[in-house]
Amino acid sequence: MLVSDAGIAADQPQWWNSAPLGCLLIGIQPRGGWQIMQRSVQWGQDNWSSSFGVNCPMNVLYQYFACSIRNRIEVWDSVHFDSPTEYVVVDGDEAPVPGGRERKASTASVFEKGLQRFTTFGSRRGSSAAKPRLVKKWVKLMVDDGREFNMARPSKLIDGSRGGNAYMCELLRPKTGATYTIDEQARWQYVSVVLVAMGLLKHQYKTEWRDVLARDFQLDERLGKVFSTLKYALILFNFITIFLVIAVAFAMFDKNVFRGSLPFLIQIASLFAWAFGSIGLLMIGGNPRVQFVPDEKEIPSHIETRINAAVEWAGSPSAWEGQYPTEEQKKYLTLNFGYLNGSEFHISGGGTCKVHVDIVRALCSNKLKMVRPVSWYLCIGWFLLFLGISVALLIASSLVATIYSQILAVGILIVTAVARGWGISGPEDWMIPKLYMRDGAGYGARLLGPIKART
Structure with missing residues (x-):
């Protein structure tokens, strides 16, 4: 025994x-x-x-959180953020559009979730004879009716945490011609995924972002x-x-x-x-x-320089579709995402979102401790x-x-x-048990294979 x-x-x-x-x-x-x-x-x-x-x-720890946070962004039932895969029907609209938790899920979404629940045990396990789950692409939506969220689904997270092709925010890429160690790359990939989640955070919860990470994304000691x-x-x-x-x-x-x-x-x-x-x-x-602990190196100088440039850009009308931003809007940085392969960063297809500057600085100056x-x-x-x-x-x-x-x-x-x-x-x-999944949302890719084999 x-x-x-x-x-x-x-x-x-x-x-x-x-x-x-x-x-x-x-x-x-x-x-x-x-x-x-x-x-x-x-x-x-x-x-x-x-x-x-x-x-x-540490790269395995960051790998776990990068994958689990990405999945929770898609389906976790929370009032703190919207899901890029949640569809609702708004009066007067002919087609489903992405929307917040205060709206009612469309009939199609409810029916889809019912179909997912009404399956055999073997089908839920993803056997070869099972009907594959419906996949929902990430869609463009407006957070708080003012911040555009237009992101592709973060992928290659396992590969990135092992030193391969990594999902990365443009601000966090290494210096020109330089490369990250495996642990560093895994950390900045994890921070990039958290920034995506914070891009969906509703403005009323911006001061509670640490609590949101703890309650909704499991980043705490409990x-x-x-x-x-x-x-x-x-x-x-x-x-x-x-x-x-x-x-x-x-x-x-x-x-x-x-x-x-x-x-x-x-x-x-x-x-x-x-x-x-x-x-x-x-x-x-x-x-x-885990706990958030200050990084003894603080924010790396090359990242600090890019953050300062992003702050200047946030205060210009170009960052807000030609409209002069309010004082509060000036604090939201436009973040672009792409993929890092060694020292080469490719921005195409990653997407863009807006995150409060205080959150960006805090995430870049803190690391996780088990x-x-x-x-x-x-x-x-x-x-x-x-x-x-x-x-x-x-x-x-x-x-x-x-x-x-x-x-x-x-x-x-x-x-x-x-x-x-x-x-x-x-x-x-x-x-993520069904009890904690939001109605109308779905995974952006088929989750294939056993738990130990992540994609």
Whole structure:
């Protein structure tokens, strides 16, 4: 149970347990305790991660956030920003147009989402026989009826985080003729994706942009919002497990009120304790815990120079389609996006949006730091306790085991092994459950392959 191979060992963070359903399917099999711990401590570069043979390079951290933020821009249900893939019908319009959360989703959009929900389990997993999901291109829209957002979908994010062709804001490209290191390129690609998200941020929330990044894009020290339902389910399941463990212990060491059923109840209690501890540990390691920390180098000089030039441009009528900008509009920089290949930057096809200058400066002068808050340590200890209880119950079961209870144990291993296989091969769109998706929105590309193979 503790050290057996469970198929989830890896020396770098994996995203199998970044989806609640993945945690559930992987965690119910009573095998691979060491590998479960590996996944729970995977987001870090400290003694905890080193003790379990895993390490998280910074480019992998930035890769995770670049991909997850891009996907949340498209489908995350939030009042703080509009989605470039959300379509609505406005009175008097013949065709759907992009719009805000205050408008009603079109009949076509609601019908489309209903079709996506009314599919088989296999279809949702993206099997070869499945009907492919509908793809929605990013469309041009006006944020707050004044700021144009005309962007192509950020892509090649995995390649960019590994030193390949990277998605990049023009302001953040390297000096002429220079190149970034892999970590630097991954960081500025991540910042570019965050700038795209901030280009959709409504003006009334501009002073709360850090809170928006924390609540909607998971950039904070807390457990991700996508795990809320699983967290409360585990709290309820914990009470059931504690009651069952106490009842079984009483029957084993005091008075056997269960008689011949005791061997079977011990197996079930052991499974419950393991499932609670294992699923909880996977959930705790499901998302990175990070802080914004000031960059000791502050804003690089070549980026600072470009920001100053963008500020001057923002104050001219040319940046606002010939209209003289207001004092507030002058604070919104026009950002152009493209792709960086080594030292060559290509701007064609990337798009443009407007972001408040204070947000641009803050993002360029801060970087992410992986942390482990006190709540993380407390949860690790509590869930580990139940893994230990499960092992103790399994050892104790040998005192009263029967051939039928052993058959039950083997059956549990077989069934849960199948479940774990489904969890490991789960598709990328498991990461954002339907509960947190906005009506009418959709992904801008088909999310193909298992969670560990991102595109």
